[in-house]
Structure formats: C-alpha cells, structure tokens
Amino acid sequence: MQGLPDPKSLLDDDRADGSIYSNPDLYDMEMDRIFMHNWIWVAHRSDLPAPGDFITTFVGSHPVIVSRDRKGVVHVMLNRCRHRAATVCELKHGKTASFVCPYHGWAYGLDGALRGVPHQEGYTGQLDKSKLPLISLKVEEYNGLIFASFDKDIMSLDEWLGRAKPWIDLFMKQGAGWPVKTMGEHKFTFPGNWKIQLENTTDAYHFPIVHKSFLDSVDAETQNTFDFVEGAGFVEDLGHGHSVMVMIPELVDLDEGLDAPIPERFAELAAELAKDYPDEQVRKIVRAVGGSGFNLNLFPNLACSMAFFRVLRPLSVTETEIRHIAIGMDGGPDIANEARLRLHEHFQGPMGFGTPDDAEAWDRVQRGSLAGKDISILLNRGLGHEARREDGNLFSDVSAETGMRAAYRQWLIAMSEEAGA
Amino acid sequence: MSITLQDAISLITLEADMLDHGDFHDWLKLYTPEGRYVVPIDPDVEDFEKVLNYAYDDAEMREKRVVRLLSGRSISAAPPARTVRLLSRYRMLESSDTHCTLRCAQMLQELRQGRVHDYAANLNYRLEMTEDGLKIALKVVRLLISTEALTAVSYIL
Ligand code: FES
Ligand SMILES: [Fe+2]
Numbered sequence: 001m002q003g004l005p006d007p008k009s010l011l012d013d014d015r016a017d018g019s020i021y022s023n024p025d026l027y028d029m030e031m032d033r034i035f036m037h038n039w040i041w042v043a044h045r046s047d048l049p050a051p052g053d054f055i056t057t058f059v060g061s062h063p064v065i066v067s068r069d070r071k072g073v074v075h076v077m078l079n080r081c082r083h084r085a086a087t088v089c090e091l092k093h094g095k096t097a098s099f100v101c102p103y104h105g106w107a108y109g110l111d112g113a114l115r116g117v118p119h120q121e122g123y124t125g126q127l128d129k130s131k132l133p134l135i136s137l138k139v140e141e142y143n144g145l146i147f148a149s150f151d152k153d154i155m156s157l158d159e160w161l162g163r164a165k166p167w168i169d170l171f172m173k174q175g176a177g178w179p180v181k182t183m184g185e186h187k188f189t190f191p192g193n194w195k196i197q198l199e200n201t202t203d204a205y206h207f208p209i210v211h212k213s214f215l216d217s218v219d220a221e222t223q224n225t226f227d228f229v230e231g232a233g234f235v236e237d238l239g240h241g242h243s244v245m246v247m248i249p250e251l252v253d254l255d256e257g258l259d260a261p262i263p264e265r266f267a268e269l270a271a272e273l274a275k276d277y278p279d280e281q282v283r284k285i286v287r288a289v290g291g292s293g294f295n296l297n298l299f300p301n302l303a304c305s306m307a308f309f310r311v312l313r314p315l316s317v318t319e320t321e322i323r324h325i326a327i328g329m330d331g332g333p334d335i336a337n338e339a340r341l342r343l344h345e346h347f348q349g350p351m352g353f354g355t356p357d358d359a360e361a362w363d364r365v366q367r368g369s370l371a372g373k374d375i376s377i378l379l380n381r382g383l384g385h386e387a388r389r390e391d392g393n394l395f396s397d398v399s400a401e402t403g404m405r406a407a408y409r410q411w412l413i414a415m416s417e418e419a420g421a
Numbered sequence: 422m423s424i425t426l427q428d429a430i431s432l433i434t435l436e437a438d439m440l441d442h443g444d445f446h447d448w449l450k451l452y453t454p455e456g457r458y459v460v461p462i463d464p465d466v467e468d469f470e471k472v473l474n475y476a477y478d479d480a481e482m483r484e485k486r487v488v489r490l491l492s493g494r495s496i497s498a499a500p501p502a503r504t505v506r507l508l509s510r511y512r513m514l515e516s517s518d519t520h521c522t523l524r525c526a527q528m529l530q531e532l533r534q535g536r537v538h539d540y541a542a543n544l545n546y547r548l549e550m551t552e553d554g555l556k557i558a559l560k561v562v563r564l565l566i567s568t569e570a571l572t573a574v575s576y577i578l
Contacts, residue, residue: 092568183472183473184462184463184472184473185473186462186473186475187569187570187571188570188571188572188573189570189571189572190572190573191536210496212494212495213489213492213494213495213498216488216489216492216494217485217488217489321570326473334471338470338471341472341473341474341477342477344473345473345474345475345476345477346482349475350475350571350572350573350574351460351475351476351574351578353485353486353489353495355573356495356497356498356573356574356575357495357496357497359497359572359573360496360497360573360575361496363534
C-alpha cells in the first residue's frame with residue numbers, strides 16, 4: 001500500500017528511529033496490526049467473580065464489555081449496539097441480567113445475544129435477531145489473566161504466552177496460598193507514546209537515578225534490597241515480545257527462603273499476624289506482602305510488575321493511559337492487604353513517590369525525540385554480553401536492554417504482517 | 422464556646438496559602454500528630470484505610486512527602502509545579518468547643534512544564550482544639566475527577 005511507513009526501516013537490532021514515538025501513520029498501523037491482531041489483556045478473574053458480573057474496558061481503541069454469563073463463561077464484546085451503534089453500557093463495573101441499549105431499547109444477554117427489540121412488528125419480518133448479537137472477540141484465560149483478541153485465527157493464548165507462563169505462576173504466589181484479587185487502581189495519563197512506557201517496565205537502569213527521592217523515603221535495608229543495578233539479576237527474552245527482568249533474585253519464588261529474617265519494615269505486621277497464624281504462614285504472608293522481585297513484561301499491554309499489574313492503553317500517538325492495579329490476597333488477612341495498599345500508595349500512581357518521576361522521564365523522552373530528524377534511540381545496553389540459555393532464551397544482566405529488544409522484535413513481526421490477513 | 426466558622430476558615434486558608442507558597446515545613450505543624458491527609462479515589466468511601474487511595478498520609482508520610490518535594494532529588498518536583506488555589510463555599514457541618522467538621526470547595530490551577538491543569542475538589546476537614554490552638558485532624562480532598570485518569574501530581578492538594 002502506498003504512503004504507509006515501512007517499520008523495517010525504523011528498527012535495527014540495537015536501535016530504533018526516534019520517529020517511532022510520533023509518527024501518526026505508524027500509530028494507525030500499530031492500532032490495527034498490534035492491537036487488533038494480538039492477545040490484549042482485558043481483566044483479572046477477580047474483576048468479575050460471579051455470573052452476571054461485568055466490567056467495561058478497551059481493546060486498543062475499541063470499547064468493550066467483559067461479562068460473565070450464567071454458566072460462568074467470560075465474554076468480551078464490542079460496546080456497540082447493532083442497531084445504530086450507541087454504547088449499550090457506560091458503567092465501569094456492575095452486575096446485570098442483560099444490557100439494554102438506552103437509545104431504542106434493544107436488549108442483549110450476558111453472552112451478547114440480541115434478546116429483545118421493542119415494537120419489532122415495524123421490521124415486518126426483516127430483522128433476524130439471531131444475526132445481530134453484540135460482536136464478540138476471542139477470549140482465553142491463563143491463571144486468572146483474561147485476554148481477548150479481534151483475530152479469530154490467532155494462536156492459542158497458551159502458545160502465545162509460552163515461556164512466560166512459569167513467570168505468571170510465580171507472580172501469582174503473591175496470594176500466599178489464597179487466590180490473587182485486584183484491589184483498586186491508580187489511573188493516569190502521560191503525554192507520550194505507549195512504547196516509551198512499554199520500554200520502561202523492562203528498564204532497571206533508570207531506577208537508582210529516577211527514583212532517588214523514593215529511595216530516600218525508605219529504610220536502609222529496603223534501599224539495599226533495591227540496589228540491584230549491578231547485582232545478580234538478569235533480563236531474559238521469553239519469546240513473542242515478552243520478557244522478564246529479575247531485580248531481586250531472592251524474591252523470585254515467594255514459597256522459598258521462608259526462613260530468611262523478616263525485614264525490619266515488616267516486623268510490626270509479622271507480630272500482628274503471629275496472633276492468628278502459625279510462624280511458617282506468617283512468613284509466607286509477609287513475603288507475599290513485599291511483592292515479587294521481578295517485572296514480567298507481556299507484549300503489548302500488560303506487565304506483572306513486582307507487586308501490581310501495569311496496563312497501558314494508547315490514546316493517541318502522543319498520549320498514553322497507564323493503570324497500576326493493586327493486588328492482594330482474596331481471603332487473606334485484612335492487615336496484610338492493607339499493608340499492600342499502603343506500599344502501593346507509597347510508590348505508585350499520580351501522587352506516589354515513584355510514578356510521577358517515571359512519568360516525567362517518559363514525558364521528556366517524547367519531547368526530546370522531536371528534536372532533530374533521523375536520530376536513533378539506543379537499545380544496545382547489555383548486548384555485548386548477551387548470551388543464550390540452554391532452552392534458547394536470550395539473557396543479559398539486569399540493566400540490559402534485552403527486554404526492549406525482545407519487544408521491538410515482536411513489534412516488527414506484528415507490523416510486518418499484512419493488515420487484515 | 423463552639424469553634425466558629427471564622428476560626429476554621431482562618432486555619433484552612435492559612436494552609437492553602439502555605440501550600441501555594443511552598444511553606445511545607447510550617448504546613449506540617451498545622452496537623453495533629455495523629456492527623457491524616459487523604460486523597461481518596463472512590464467518591465463514596467469513608468473507611469480510607471481499607472481501600473486504595475491516591476494518598477493516605479499519616480504524620481510520617483506527610484513528612485516524607487515534604488522532604489521529597491524540597492529535596493531537589495525528584496525530577497517531577499524539580500522545579501515543583503506552581504499552584505494557585507481558591508477556597509470558598511464554606512459550610513460548618515458540626516461544631517463543639519473541642520472539634521468541628523466543615524466542608525468547602527477548592528479550585529486549583531497548576532502550571533508545570535508549560536502546561537496548565539485545573540483540579541476542582543470538595544474538601545472535608547475535621548479540626549480539633551488542642552493546647553496549641555486549632556489543628557487539622559483530617560483533611561480529605563475529594564477530587565471531582567478522582568475516578569478518571571489524572572496526570573502526575575507532584576505537590577500537595
Ligand atoms: S442504537 Fe441501540 S437500540 Fe437503537
Ligand atoms: Fe520507574
């Protein structure tokens with residue numbers, strides 16, 4: 001097709017052209033080829049635990065309803081009435097037996113089937129309700145993570161997540177034996193391209209620089225835990241654009257190391273928990289409260305990031321919405337979940353001690369990238385000592401840009417496929 | 422004698438002035454030791470401890486917030502955003518000689534990196550009479566857009 005940018009010409013093994021953050025034509029291609037042809041994360045199981053529960057969200061730029069029908073099956077449907085396109089639901093979440101369009105009253109079931117049309121005689125037999133359900137996307141779930149795709153021919157979610165699956169399982173150990181549940185979210189936007197955020201989740205290099213003021217606000221023991229840039233951690237390419245960045249190797253498997261001393265900052269919590277739980281379980285809960293020691297970046301829109309879900313949504317080529325979803329133990333002790341909420345508030349969100357500084361850095365990347373023309377952004381950190389594990393995964397040190405290179409390789413694969421093929 | 426509306430207004434407009442002018446150390450002294458500064462997300466919630474907020478600060482967190490704003494070590498606060506806020510529509514909801522609760526409106530405009538943001542909020546205060554005079558025991562900032570996407574707020578609302 002004429003006039004479309006050529007993604008191949010913008011990306012090298014170790015760099016990308018700065019225009020990838022601001023080219024509107026490239027953005028339109030991304031919204032089609034990436035956000036309509038990959039698995040996009042839409043919800044966590046706990047967002048709609050019971051039949052009749054629903055949430056509204058987006059797949060790329062498309063508003064959708066995620067609902068659980070009477071049999072417990074999850075549906076992801078375009079939030080668009082089949083009559084004249086009004087959104088049928090504007091609640092962020094709720095419980096219902098049906099979705100009734102407010103314009104002319106067409107009524108849809110939890111599975112999207114068109115059930116009722118007021119004054120149907122006016123169609124004199126020319127309206128076949130069975131042909132006009134809400135438009136469904138493909139839906140699959142892995143360990144509580146629910147994904148959807150417009151592409152009916154897409155590979156299974158199982159295959160897509162592939163080598164990232166064991167890391168998802170490790171991340172979910174933050175339930176400390178209980179199921180993981182979401183506990184609210186911080187939502188904010190920044191004036192920059194979504195890929196700047198995608199990169200950041202696999203960027204350990206920035207942490208001691210950008211997060212100085214956060215590190216100032218925690219005790220010496222915690223500062224030490226977060227002093228990982230020259231540590232034993234690593235970044236590993238998990239295929240399909242996914243990667244894991246292990247910052248704190250001791251906190252990869254939360255079921256292990258239970259005899260390690262309890263950090264000072266959790267001493268009070270541990271003492272309180274000891275009134276109701278045996279020592280071993282107290283240790284397990286406290287370790288879970290502290291969160292995992294890694295960021296799992298799942299291409300393109302979800303990260304299981306230390307102790308929360310990070311979800312990104314492109315709003316335009318130069319604006320991105322980020323959600324930091326707090327998670328906790330479903331059925332676990334209130335004081336432990338409250339401790340997690342306080343930790344989340346401390347770092348995350350528009351008023352946290354960490355996120356605003358991240359957002360400022362991303363904002364600067366966007367503005368700086370507009371200076372000059374044909375100038376690369378570098379993605380070569382850690383390339384010199386990148387190696388392969390026995391299973392084939394590329395890996396390098398914790399501050400390497402291996403995860404970004406993995407994401408951009410997948411970006412190019414997705415962008416090079418024929419649209420709508 | 423009950424705390425008067427005039428006394429209450431004096432205290433909270435003093436707070437507003439301090440926050441707009443960066444007198445953060447003096448701001449800390451306006452609160453009781455057990456006082457809370459809260460910016461909730463959910464407009465209906467009262468039990469802030471049990472839910473996720475934007476900010477749920479006890480004395481220790483307030484102090485850390487001030488250190489962060491003044492340290493020059495946070496890129497989102499160096500230089501800090503400049504703000505101008507107006508308080509109005511005061512209503513005393515309850516008052517005795519030991520404490521009072523009042524509600525008012527706050528319109529705040531922020532300038533940072535050449536961009537202006539407006540934040541409207543309902544403020545709810547609980548004030549307490551102490552040996553050192555009237556102090557803030559609870560300030561709840563209910564942002565009109567609390568459930569929408571915000572941008573980074575590296576200052577005190
Ligand atoms: S647009 Fe929905 S019923 Fe007419
Ligand atoms: Fe960061």
